[in-house]
Amino acid sequence: MSLFDSDFLKKLEYLSLVSRRVFRGRLLAQRRTKQLGGGIEFADHREYAAGDDLRYLDWNVYAKFGDLLLKRFQEEEDLHVYILLDASKSMDCGTPNKFDYARRIAAALAYIALADLDRVSIMAYADKPLDVLPLTRGKDRVLSILKFLENTKTAGTATDLATVAKSLVNRAQRTGLVVIISDLFDQAGFRAGVDLLRHRRFEPHVIQIHTAEEANPTFLGDIELDEIETGQRRKITVTERKLKQYKQLFNEFLTSIETYCKTYSLSCTRSTTDLPFDELIMRMMRASGIQS
Amino acid sequence: MLEFASPMLAWWAALTVPIFLIYIIKVRLRRRPVSTLLFWNQLFDEKKPRAWWQQLRHWLSLLLQLAFVLLLVGALIDPLWSWQKNSQRRIVLIVDNSASMKATEAGGITRLQSAKEIAKGLARSLRPGDEMSLVSSGGQSVVHVGLTNHARLLIVGITELPETDAPSALLPAIATAERLLKDRVERSEIIVLTDGCIEDFETIKNNPLVKIYGVGKPQENTAITRYQVRRSVMDSVGYQVLIEVTNSGLEEVKTKLELSLEDNLVDVVPITLKAGESQTRILDHTSATGGRLVAKLDSKDALSTDNSAISILPQRAPLPITLVTKGSLFLKSVLESMPLVELTITETAPDAAPKSGLLVLDRIIPEKLPRGRLLIVDPQNSADLMTVGESLEQPLVARVEKDSPLTQHIRLDNVLFPGAKQLTFTRPVESLIRDPLDSPMLARMKRPGGDLWILTCNLEQSDLPLRIAFPVLIKNAIEWLQGNEGQLRPVVPTGTLAAFAIPEDDRAEVKGTDTSADAPLPTQGKEESSVESANDSAVAVESAAPTQLRRDLHVSSPSGKTLAMIAEGDQALIGPILECGLWTVAPAGDTKTETKEGTKQVETNAKVDYRWAFASNLTNRSESDLKPRGELLTADSLSVVSLGGRAIWFYLAMLGLLLVTTEWWLYQRRVVG
Numbered sequence: 001m002s003l004f005d006s007d008f009l010k011k012l013e014y015l016s017l018v019s020r021r022v023f024r025g026r027l028l029a030q031r032r033t034k035q036l037g038g039g040i041e042f043a044d045h046r047e048y049a050a051g052d053d054l055r056y057l058d059w060n061v062y063a064k065f066g067d068l069l070l071k072r073f074q075e076e077e078d079l080h081v082y083i084l085l086d087a088s089k090s091m092d093c094g095t096p097n098k099f100d101y102a103r104r105i106a107a108a109l110a111y112i113a114l115a116d117l118d119r120v121s122i123m124a125y126a127d128k129p130l131d132v133l134p135l136t137r138g139k140d141r142v143l144s145i146l147k148f149l150e151n152t153k154t155a156g157t158a159t160d161l162a163t164v165a166k167s168l169v170n171r172a173q174r175t176g177l178v179v180i181i182s183d184l185f186d187q188a189g190f191r192a193g194v195d196l197l198r199h200r201r202f203e204p205h206v207i208q209i210h211t212a213e214e215a216n217p218t219f220l221g222d223i224e225l226d227e228i229e230t231g232q233r234r235k236i237t238v239t240e241r242k243l244k245q246y247k248q249l250f251n252e253f254l255t256s257i258e259t260y261c262k263t264y265s266l267s268c269t270r271s272t273t274d275l276p277f278d279e280l281i282m283r284m285m286r287a288s289g290i291q292s
Numbered sequence: 293m294l295e296f297a298s299p300m301l302a303w304w305a306a307l308t309v310p311i312f313l314i315y316i317i318k319v320r321l322r323r324r325p326v327s328t329l330l331f332w333n334q335l336f337d338e339k340k341p342r343a344w345w346q347q348l349r350h351w352l353s354l355l356l357q358l359a360f361v362l363l364l365v366g367a368l369i370d371p372l373w374s375w376q377k378n379s380q381r382r383i384v385l386i387v388d389n390s391a392s393m394k395a396t397e398a399g400g401i402t403r404l405q406s407a408k409e410i411a412k413g414l415a416r417s418l419r420p421g422d423e424m425s426l427v428s429s430g431g432q433s434v435v436h437v438g439l440t441n442h443a444r445l446l447i448v449g450i451t452e453l454p455e456t457d458a459p460s461a462l463l464p465a466i467a468t469a470e471r472l473l474k475d476r477v478e479r480s481e482i483i484v485l486t487d488g489c490i491e492d493f494e495t496i497k498n499n500p501l502v503k504i505y506g507v508g509k510p511q512e513n514t515a516i517t518r519y520q521v522r523r524s525v526m527d528s529v530g531y532q533v534l535i536e537v538t539n540s541g542l543e544e545v546k547t548k549l550e551l552s553l554e555d556n557l558v559d560v561v562p563i564t565l566k567a568g569e570s571q572t573r574i575l576d577h578t579s580a581t582g583g584r585l586v587a588k589l590d591s592k593d594a595l596s597t598d599n600s601a602i603s604i605l606p607q608r609a610p611l612p613i614t615l616v617t618k619g620s621l622f623l624k625s626v627l628e629s630m631p632l633v634e635l636t637i638t639e640t641a642p643d644a645a646p647k648s649g650l651l652v653l654d655r656i657i658p659e660k661l662p663r664g665r666l667l668i669v670d671p672q673n674s675a676d677l678m679t680v681g682e683s684l685e686q687p688l689v690a691r692v693e694k695d696s697p698l699t700q701h702i703r704l705d706n707v708l709f710p711g712a713k714q715l716t717f718t719r720p721v722e723s724l725i726r727d728p729l730d731s732p733m734l735a736r737m738k739r740p741g742g743d744l745w746i747l748t749c750n751l752e753q754s755d756l757p758l759r760i761a762f763p764v765l766i767k768n769a770i771e772w773l774q775g776n777e778g779q780l781r782p783v784v785p786t787g788t789l790a791a792f793a794i795p796e797d798d799r800a801e802v803k804g805t806d807t808s809a810d811a812p813l814p815t816q817g818k819e820e821s822s823v824e825s826a827n828d829s830a831v832a833v834e835s836a837a838p839t840q841l842r843r844d845l846h847v848s849s850p851s852g853k854t855l856a857m858i859a860e861g862d863q864a865l866i867g868p869i870l871e872c873g874l875w876t877v878a879p880a881g882d883t884k885t886e887t888k889e890g891t892k893q894v895e896t897n898a899k900v901d902y903r904w905a906f907a908s909n910l911t912n913r914s915e916s917d918l919k920p921r922g923e924l925l926t927a928d929s930l931s932v933v934s935l936g937g938r939a940i941w942f943y944l945a946m947l948g949l950l951l952v953t954t955e956w957w958l959y960q961r962r963v964v965g
Contacts, residue, residue: 090327098327186327214327224321227329234329235321236336249331 010036068142094211161193488920506924512541515916658851711750
């Protein structure tokens with residue numbers, strides 16, 4: 001069974017229709033960018049400075065009050081959607097597989113964006129960008145995106161979102177929405193990368209996924225743990241008490257992600273892999289609708 | 293100082309080496325892939341065990357297992373204290389299972405049960421080389437288990453040690469123990485477990501081999517310490533009960549003594565006894581039927597065995613007497629006045645005397661004397677066994693046999709027997725009354741099938757009927773005929789042998805093997821032998837002919853235990869009697885009177901033939917006094933000697949088991965690695 005079978009494509013189409021009907025005018029390309037420029041919709045005034053185009057001077061205000069104010073308009077342009085897909089080896093585990101789950105989500109979001117006439121770019125990363133799908137537009141590009149995702153494999157020996165974010169910032173022609181699909185098991189911490197994107201006026205959206213086993217491990221006794229990403233090993237004795245402490249620690253990790261996102265008004269979705277991906281997308285869309 | 297019984301087994305300690313190596317090498321752990329170690333590292337690095345025992349927890353398991361192995365090895369090599377090793381003891385354990393050991397202590401446990409528990413602990417503590425024997429001293433000395441070091445055998449013997457109602461026979465038991473140990477006295481000891489209610493305490497205590505350990509605490513007790521019943525000498529249907537009640541406690545006791553005959557209440561006597569006081573009562577009552585007479589104290593004290601006593605009151609059977617006379621007023625009157633006499637008067641002599649009765653022939657006698665017991669008064673003509681001669685010249689009573697029961701209480705000195713004649717007998721006779729020339733005036737002749745008494749005196753001419761001696765003479769004859777069955781059935785104290793006399797009437801019916809060439813059936817009871825021994829040699833020769841009849845009997849105890857025995861002659865020696873209550877004896881094969889094992893004889897009293905039974909009671913002051921007669925060693929010190937009833941190896945093994953259980957529990961809790 002391939003990663004993106006006909007059932008998957010049907011679900012994508014369904015999600016696309018639902019997104020248009022429910023969130024008409026409020027999604028992706030239909031959203032205004034925060035770029036101010038030569039649009040037709042008035043945004044605000046600013047004081048005139050020497051050298052400004054006199055065509056935009058508000059003569060009515062000058063006539064009435066004698067003040068030289070320049071009219072500013074909101075520029076209408078396509079939304080750029082950057083999907084950062086965590087392809088580190090820590091994603092290649094669990095049942096269902098965490099990386100497959102992440103790829104399906106990436107595909108779904110890309111499909112919806114393309115259907116809404118947005119530009120989509122996908123970057124698979126670990127400790128550095130592994131593979132990049134350049135910005136593309138048009139629904140007819142869906143198959144190439146799916147093919148890209150299908151060919152993407154996990155690699156690397158660490159995860160470094162900050163480096164990847166720096167690379168994206170340098171590489172991106174314009175700012176836009178950045179969807180980070182990852183387990184966020186970043187050895188150096190994911191916050192530096194997200195902060196960089198925020199500071200460079202990108203809109204980060206975090207999707208944290210993990211398996212049920214990661215949230216609630218069941219093994220007890222003397223065990224040698226083998227980290228699949230770094231190959232690091234550790235011999236431990238797992239007691240009931242330690243299990244309880246682990247679960248507490250993991251929940252604190254998830255809560256810290258949520259708190260961080262709320263602090264900076266970032267969208268945040270977290271889920272286990274046993275939740276169907278279309279359900280997760282629906283949940284995301286509902287959350288976006290409430291926020292907008 | 294410790295020594296070891298099996299030091300060679302210490303090689304098992306080498307097991308610790310592989311255990312240690314396994315821990316050092318460590319078993320390969322299960323490997324489990326995880327997506328990240330972030331959280332695990334955080335968990336184990338931040339919360340490192342700080343307590344010393346937590347840091348050593350991986351070693352704790354090793355230490356526990358090594359300790360377990362070492363404890364097991366310790367148990368195998370069987371450590372001995374030096375005194376145990378040096379003194380491979382030979383112990384004779386005497387457990388007092390006398391009646392006083394049935395006294396109930398606080399908690400409802402009898403003294404015997406406590407003694408058994410202590411004895412079991414001692415048996416369990418036996419070391420290799422030690423030997424122990426089990427002897428009981430209740431009523432008699434019994435060796436239950438000979439010298440052995442097989443603890444289980446001893447424990448089974450101790451468990452099966454029965455209770456008895458008999459007084460303590462500690463001196464014989466100690467004598468038995470000394471015989472068991474006589475081949476090697478050194479390192480031998482006799483341990484006595486008793487409550488101290490024993491006679492000759494000082495004698496026993498001074499024996500260097502004996503150590504007396506006490507069981508139980510002093511208790512209050514009121515008891516029947518004497519109990520006998522007899523028929524009244526004054527009244528043929530009356531009886532007298534002798535009862536002594538003793539309060540061996542330290543407080544005054546008010547109680548009631550209830551007397552019942554065949555479960556019918558006869559008398560209730562209130563009794564108040566001061567501390568240590570004894571009171572004796574003699575109670576007079578009447579009953580012709582007899583039966584089971586039970587005296588009971590209305591008292592709830594520590595020992596119930598001595599609160600009741602039982603005896604058999606013999607039945608007074610009617611005596612059939614046939615008087616053949618042509619009108620002897622004196623004989624008729626005196627026989628009619630006798631209680632329990634069924635008198636028949638006739639003028640023609642029958643062929644035989646009434647069964648179990650008496651035929652009285654007045655003056656006229658047939659040529660061939662009838663069978664059975666005969667009383668011939670003033671014979672006028674000769675018969676087959678005697679010849680009647682001329683009248684005596686001086687029919688004056690010169691001598692009366694004082695020792696004979698037939699002539700007891702009779703004073704006839706210088707009394708004339710007018711019409712008395714010279715009598716000559718074809719068989720030896722016993723002359724009970726004689727004239728100055730030694731001619732018999734009252735004689736008794738023994739013959740197979742019934743004795744003869746011949747009185748030569750014309751009652752019409754003599755003043756004998758007017759004297760008090762005449763009815764006494766007739767009464768003596770009748771009571772003698774009834775034998776001891778009508779007098780007294782002695783109660784047998786427990787711990788003694790019971791001499792049971794087979795009822796006279798049933799002797800012929802009891803199956804037996806006659807081992808003598810010519811052994812006539814005895815015709816009289818126990819007094820007969822005393823009569824014979826007191827009389828002349830001619831009589832003695834005949835009566836001395838031994839009865840060599842062997843009879844098979846079954847004896848049933850009050851608790852229903854049955855034992856077979858063989859009686860030589862007319863008397864059976866049974867015992868020693870170890871149970872209080874009603875014992876029954878039955879001829880072998882008598883299905884009517886045999887009892888099955890376990891059935892309570894008391895429950896079938898209605899069917900009991902009391903002639904074939906006897907009663908036994910404790911009636912022993914020493915046993916009823918539930919206070920020790922001297923200072924006893926405490927049983928606790930005996931437990932110390934046996935280290936709480938177990939050997940050291942047992943405790944080591946138990947400790948090892950505890951360690952294994954702890955290690956398992958800690959492992960399940962993941963406290964140890």
